[in-house]
Structures are given as structure tokens and as C-alpha cells.
Amino acid sequence: MKQKFDIIESTCVPLPLENVDTDQIIPARFLKATTRDERFFGENLFRDWRYRPDGTPVKDFVLNNPVYGGEILVAGRNFGSGSSREHAAWAIAGYGFKVVISSFFADIHKNNELNNFVLPVVVTPEFLQELFDSIAADPKMKVRVDVPNQTVTNLATGRSESFELNAYKKYCLMNALDDIDYLLLQKDKIEAYEQQ
Amino acid sequence: MNTLFDKIWDAHVVQHVEGGPDQLYIDRLYCHEVTSPQAFDGLRARGIRCLRPEKIFCMPDHNTPTENQDKPIEDPVSKKQVDALAANTAEFGLTHYGMNDPNNGIIHVVGPEKALSLPGMTIVCGDSHTSTHGAMGAVAFGIGTSEVEMVLASQCILQQKPKSMRIRVEGELGKGVTAKDIALFLMSKLTTSGATGYFVEYAGSAVRSLSMEGRLTLCNLSIEMGARGGFIAPDETTFAYLKGREYAPKGEAWDQAVEAWKRLKSDDDAVFDREVVYDAAEIAPMITYGTNPGMGMSVDGTIPALDQIPSEGQASFSKSLNYMGFQPGEKLLGKPIDYVFLGACTNGRIEDFRAFASLVAGRQKAPGVTAWLVPGSQQVKREIEAEGLDKVLAAAGFEIRQPGCSACLAMNPDKVPAGKYCVSTSNRNFEGRQGPGSRTLLASPLTAAAAAVTGVITDPRELL
Known part of the structure; x- marks a missing residue:
């Protein structure tokens, strides 16, 4: 959902696996929905890791562990690989995450997160490992993501890094504007291009 | 000293957005039933129509049963999604090849075989395997549903220009080794994130020797190395494949098109952000474990x-x-x-x-x-x-x-x-x-x- 980003300070949900693909984030059978009901997708986020085929929760999966919670998902490298399904970003947003921290994101999924007002924050592998360690030591530790200053801080250790976000997208996130709003204002330029 | 990727991309830039991405003009948008319904909902919510409906082709493929296609789809949820595409394309005036229509099929098979995908084009679809169309010598890549909505609304997309990578496979392929094996081999070497952030140009004698079908297979799998897309510069194999197909230019227009397409290649001194070379003789029939x-x-x-x-x-x-x-x-x-x-x-x-x-x-x-x-x-x-x-x-x-x-x-x-x-x-x-x-x-x-x-x-x- 369109929302204004500023400073987010939250506990984290850790998922220290690499190559988490979008088929795991939201399995294909949930792609048959014809509406953008984020709550529905959120309820089925990581469905097959979260629930057994009979619908009972898998106790040791992190989303079922009441110790962990918050608006920040922390994942291993190459998060969101595979399918272009935006449903994966809808599921992450629908579950209530505003930020995903990883050392590496797949391209299409990263765009999909940004287009759904979920902020992908790329950190160094060292920062990521320290963050996993901090969460393991204290699940209640918090991370601060400062969008205006483009910094991410592990509040348990004080370690801070800056992250990339282009000026255009930053403006969009801080003002709750999307790309379509922008493109619809460009009709003259599009027609001029077509004439050339 | 430009790469072919630079040439095609740059020729489609409507404008560079200050401090951000490029506004890229899209020649062809394909839509299937899974990743489009929410984009059409978005158009309705904004009260807008498609800017260039004639550049958009739609067909259901993901949900279609592979038996009894002459009968209604039994799964009501699948049926609803397939029906939604038919209704949306009718409402917005788009070409639709419905199930059981002689033109129907998987969008990435139909586009090339009807010559809807041509050299030099920019092509997108809400599907990561859109990279397939790169085999025609096009810049083709998968996008999300919000981006489908962008293209439906404006025939443009906002996109950061990826870096450029060339993968050369040189030499002769061994017995029983196919384009699929080349792709699985490349993924095993480069990993599923090895080409993330890049657009890949496939080159080298082993790639040149592939048929169009083989090239489509190779480009199809670009995304599995993390690449935004992958393509092969068009050549005589490409032109021979396209000639006479439904949407290929005809007569004089064909000759002019081929002349233009022949110029679609990376300059000899083009600089790639990354380049890797493999020996075709190293590749065996592959399998994943x-x-x-x-x-x-x-x-x-x-x-x-x-x-x-x-x-x-x-x-x-x-x-x-x-x-x-x-x-x-x-x-x-x-x-x-x-x-x-x-x-x-x-x-x-x-x-x-x-x-x-x-x-x-x-x-x-x-x-x-x-x-x-x-x-x-x-x-x-x-x-x-x-x-x-x-x-x-x-x-x-x-x-x-x-x-x-x-x-x-x-x-x-x-x-x-x-x-x-x-x-x-x-x-x-x-x-x-x-x-x-x-x-x-x-x-x-x-x-x-x-x-x-x-x-x-x-x-x-x-x-x-």
C-alpha cells in the first residue's frame, strides 16, 4: 500500500537462508487470485514452510515462533530469485513487513518491493551476519532504517551502514507517490518520442 | 564502441528521470492471465485506458488444462482468472488469443512463432521468462504487475539501465548436448545470482550454431542466472526463421527491415561490464540435483x-x-x-x-x-x-x-x-x-x- 517512509525502528524476523525464491515466498497456487488483496497474500506468505499440507503450523518455522516479530524481515543473500510474481511483494507487504534487509536481492523482486512500498535494504555480508548474530542473541533487539539519510543501524551493536536508493525512488517513498502517477504526466514526451 | 544492448536500450529512452531511472518506450507488451488482472483493476481505479492497445497481445497459458480444452475449465478459480483476461481485453480493446483458439499457446512460444517479437524491439511481460524473446535480437525482460500497469497506461516503463555482460561459448557442442545443456551448464558455473544486475549478450561459435529454437531455450533461461534478460544478435538464422511469418514485414518492408536488423550488433571495440568465455567441449548433457x-x-x-x-x-x-x-x-x-x-x-x-x-x-x-x-x-x-x-x-x-x-x-x-x-x-x-x-x-x-x-x-x- 502507498505509505510515506521516514524512519523505521523495529524488531526483526530472521530468515538466514540463501536463494529464497518467490515460489517459496508465495507458491503458484495462490496466484489465481484476480484481486490485489494483500491480507490474503500475507496470510499465505511462506505458506509451504509455515504450514504442513494439513494446515497445521510448522512449529520451528520463524513466522510461527512468537519470540520473533516486527516490520523488518532479514534474509540471506539472493532474496526473491525466480519468478516475477508481484504477489510475492504483496505477501510480504500484506504480512506487515515494511523493510527487507539482505546482502543481495534478485532484480525483478527488488523492483516489485519498491513498487509496493516495501523497502529493500542491501547491506554488506558482514553487516548481515552480525545482524543475524544480534537477533539470535536477543530477539528483541531493534534495527533503525533511516530513509531520509539512507542509513541502516544495528541498535544492539551500533554498527551502521548507508544503503543505496536513487533520488527519484526516495522522493516517491517519502511522498507516497508511485511510478504510474509519474508516467501519466509524461504523455507529451511519449508522443514526441513516437513521432521521431 | 557500444554494445548491442546499449544501442537498443538507448534508442528507446524517452527521457532520463532526474536522479533516477530511464523512461523506456516499449514496443511490445504481452499479458497472460496470472499477472495482469490487478493491473487492469489499476487502470479502472484511475479511470484510464491503454495508450497503445495495438502493441499489446494477450493470451491465457498458465491455468489452461492440457486436456478437454473445448470444455469449460473445471477448477472454478482457474476459470475465473482465464475469464477475467477475456473480459479485460474486451473492455480495453486488446488482441486476445483465448484457450482453444488456433493462435493460443504459451506467450513466449507464440510471440516468436508469429513474429510478434522482432529484432531491435523492447519487449516486456509480467513473466520472468520474457527473456526468451531475446533470441530474436530484442531487449526483452520480465516485469511485475505494477510495471504491467505502467505499460498498459503509458507504453513506457521506468527502469534503471542494467549493466552489460557477454557470455561466449566457443567451439563445437558434443553429441547429445543441446541449448538446454548450455544453459544448465552456465547456471552451474555462474550460480542463480551470477548475472543479477546484468543484461546478457550470448555470443561465440557454439551459440551462433544454434537454431532459433535452441536460441529461444538459451535466452529463456537467462533469468535463472539472475540476469534481467539475455539476447543474441540477429543473423541469417534469425531472418530465415522470421521470413513469411504472420507479423513479419512483407515485400519491400521486409528488405528494409533486414537491412536495418543487420546493423544490430555490438561494435568490435564494445566494452562489456563483464565477459566470460566457456569451451563448448566442456559441456555434457546436464541434470539438476x-x-x-x-x-x-x-x-x-x-x-x-x-x-x-x-x-x-x-x-x-x-x-x-x-x-x-x-x-x-x-x-x-x-x-x-x-x-x-x-x-x-x-x-x-x-x-x-x-x-x-x-x-x-x-x-x-x-x-x-x-x-x-x-x-x-x-x-x-x-x-x-x-x-x-x-x-x-x-x-x-x-x-x-x-x-x-x-x-x-x-x-x-x-x-x-x-x-x-x-x-x-x-x-x-x-x-x-x-x-x-x-x-x-x-x-x-x-x-x-x-x-x-x-x-x-x-x-x-x-x-x-
Whole structure:
């Protein structure tokens, strides 16, 4: 959902696996929905890791562990690989995450997160490992993501890094504007291009 | 000193957005039923129409059953999604090839075969395998639903220009080695994130020697290395394939188009952000053993031992092998399999059916193996029948189903049951991809055919 980003300070949900693909984030059978009901997708986020085929929760999966919670998902490298399904970003947003921290994101999924007002924050592998360690030591530790200053801080250790976000997208996130709003204002330029 | 990627991309930049991405003009948008309904909802919510409806082609493929397509779809949820595409395209005035229409098929098979995808174009679709169309010498890439809405509304997309990478495969391919094996080999070397952030140009004598069908297979799998897309500069093979097809230019316009297309190549002194070279002789028929497409090896190879995997990847590696029911350090040759799937936007073209038929001809499907042979389009199905391949396959115990994405991602009834092994010519072996609990081994049509007639994982070179 369109929302204004500023400073987010939250506990984290850790998922220290690499190559988490979008088929795991939201399995294909949930792609048959014809509406953008984020709550529905959120309820089925990581469905097959979260629930057994009979619908009972898998106790040791992190989303079922009441110790962990918050608006920040922390994942291993190459998060969101595979399918272009935006449903994966809808599921992450629908579950209530505003930020995903990883050392590496797949391209299409990263765009999909940004287009759904979920902020992908790329950190160094060292920062990521320290963050996993901090969460393991204290699940209640918090991370601060400062969008205006483009910094991410592990509040348990004080370690801070800056992250990339282009000026255009930053403006969009801080003002709750999307790309379509922008493109619809460009009709003259599009027609001029077509004439050339 | 420009790359072909630079040339095509730069020629489509409407403007550079200050401090941000490029506004890129899109020549062709394809829509299927899964990733488009919410984009059409978005247009309605904003009260707008499509800017250039004539540049947009739509067809259902993911949900379509591969039997009884003349009857209504039984699964009400699938039916609703397929019906929504028909209703949306009617409302917005877009071309729609519905199920059972002679033009229908998998969007990435239909686009090239109708010459809707042409050299020099920018092409997008809400589907990561849009990279397939790069085989025509086009810049083609997958996008999300919000981006589909952008293109429906403005025929443009906001996109950061990726970096450029060239992958050359030089030399001659060995017996039984196909375009699919090249792709699986590249993924095994580069990993599923090795090309993330890049657009790939495939080059080298082994790539040049591929047919258009082979090139489509190779470009199809670009995304499985993480690349935004992959393409091959157009040449005589491309022009010969396109000539006379439905949407190809005709007469004088054809000659002019070919002249322009001949200029579509990277300059000799073009600089790529990254370049890798492989020797075709190194590539054997490949198979995957894990749950991402980069976990591949030669079909007669050995799964790595745990200590060969970097420590931060060991948890994912063990989880993957545990899911597959395999042990580190073991061979796959001779292991029994349950299902074989020939099809998908990866290997659902006529050449794939010729290859499969050539190996099973005069042999019989192994007892206990369920085989799904699914043409990529109605056109491919007609070609199979015109060439008599259906009879060759029937004599060996195989039947041809109706076209669609089918068991590649099992959104239709073609689901591999939990715990069963499927040698599949599709593109992803992710957990549950072919049905909850299914275990997928990605391979070429020849390797799939070898497994289909022996019932076990087999080196196809032994049967050629």
C-alpha cells in the first residue's frame, strides 16, 4: 500500500537462508487470485514452510515462533530469485513487513518491493551476519532504517551502514507517490518520442 | 564502441528521470492471465485506458488444462482468472488469443512463432521468462504487475539501465548436448545470482550454431542466472526463421527491415561490464540435483560433498538435498524416476519434440513412468501432427496433450505428487514448483526421453 517512509525502528524476523525464491515466498497456487488483496497474500506468505499440507503450523518455522516479530524481515543473500510474481511483494507487504534487509536481492523482486512500498535494504555480508548474530542473541533487539539519510543501524551493536536508493525512488517513498502517477504526466514526451 | 544492448536500450529512452531511472518506450507488451488482472483493476481505479492497445497481445497459458480444452475449465478459480483476461481485453480493446483458439499457446512460444517479437524491439511481460524473446535480437525482460500497469497506461516503463555482460561459448557442442545443456551448464558455473544486475549478450561459435529454437531455450533461461534478460544478435538464422511469418514485414518492408536488423550488433571495440568465455567441449548433457537451477551437474556426475560448499551456503544446500531425498557425494545415474515432462516456454517447441521423438522411436515408454508431452502452442501441435511425430510417439507409448504451461508450475491440473521424481524440460526445480512436495530434475528433451524409456536417470548419449 502507498505509505510515506521516514524512519523505521523495529524488531526483526530472521530468515538466514540463501536463494529464497518467490515460489517459496508465495507458491503458484495462490496466484489465481484476480484481486490485489494483500491480507490474503500475507496470510499465505511462506505458506509451504509455515504450514504442513494439513494446515497445521510448522512449529520451528520463524513466522510461527512468537519470540520473533516486527516490520523488518532479514534474509540471506539472493532474496526473491525466480519468478516475477508481484504477489510475492504483496505477501510480504500484506504480512506487515515494511523493510527487507539482505546482502543481495534478485532484480525483478527488488523492483516489485519498491513498487509496493516495501523497502529493500542491501547491506554488506558482514553487516548481515552480525545482524543475524544480534537477533539470535536477543530477539528483541531493534534495527533503525533511516530513509531520509539512507542509513541502516544495528541498535544492539551500533554498527551502521548507508544503503543505496536513487533520488527519484526516495522522493516517491517519502511522498507516497508511485511510478504510474509519474508516467501519466509524461504523455507529451511519449508522443514526441513516437513521432521521431 | 557500444554494445548491442546499449544501442537498443538507448534508442528507446524517452527521457532520463532526474536522479533516477530511464523512461523506456516499449514496443511490445504481452499479458497472460496470472499477472495482469490487478493491473487492469489499476487502470479502472484511475479511470484510464491503454495508450497503445495495438502493441499489446494477450493470451491465457498458465491455468489452461492440457486436456478437454473445448470444455469449460473445471477448477472454478482457474476459470475465473482465464475469464477475467477475456473480459479485460474486451473492455480495453486488446488482441486476445483465448484457450482453444488456433493462435493460443504459451506467450513466449507464440510471440516468436508469429513474429510478434522482432529484432531491435523492447519487449516486456509480467513473466520472468520474457527473456526468451531475446533470441530474436530484442531487449526483452520480465516485469511485475505494477510495471504491467505502467505499460498498459503509458507504453513506457521506468527502469534503471542494467549493466552489460557477454557470455561466449566457443567451439563445437558434443553429441547429445543441446541449448538446454548450455544453459544448465552456465547456471552451474555462474550460480542463480551470477548475472543479477546484468543484461546478457550470448555470443561465440557454439551459440551462433544454434537454431532459433535452441536460441529461444538459451535466452529463456537467462533469468535463472539472475540476469534481467539475455539476447543474441540477429543473423541469417534469425531472418530465415522470421521470413513469411504472420507479423513479419512483407515485400519491400521486409528488405528494409533486414537491412536495418543487420546493423544490430555490438561494435568490435564494445566494452562489456563483464565477459566470460566457456569451451563448448566442456559441456555434457546436464541434470539438476537440488532445488535451484544452479544446482546442476553433468548427468553422469556426482553431487558435491558438504565440505565443497561455502559455509554460509551449507544450510540451504542441506535443506535442498534433504527435500530431494539425495545424499551429498552420490551419483544420480540409475536412480528411478516417476514422471517425465516435455514442454514449457523452455522446451515446448517443434525441435524439442523432434529430439524427444528421435530418441524414443523404436523404444517403449518404461512401465510406471507417467509422461506429459505438452506442446508450447497450437501451432507447435499442428507441426507435430504434420510431421507425423505424434504417430512415432504413440507407437512408443506417448501421447500429445493440448498446449499450455502445464506441469512447469502446476497451476493447471498437471501436478507431480509429493515425493515423486520428475525429469522435466522446464525451467525451475524450486521446492513444490511442480506441485506441493514434488521433486524436479531439470534436463534437456533428450535426457528426459532417455529417462522416459528406461525409467531411471540415464545418459542420453548411450541411447543415441
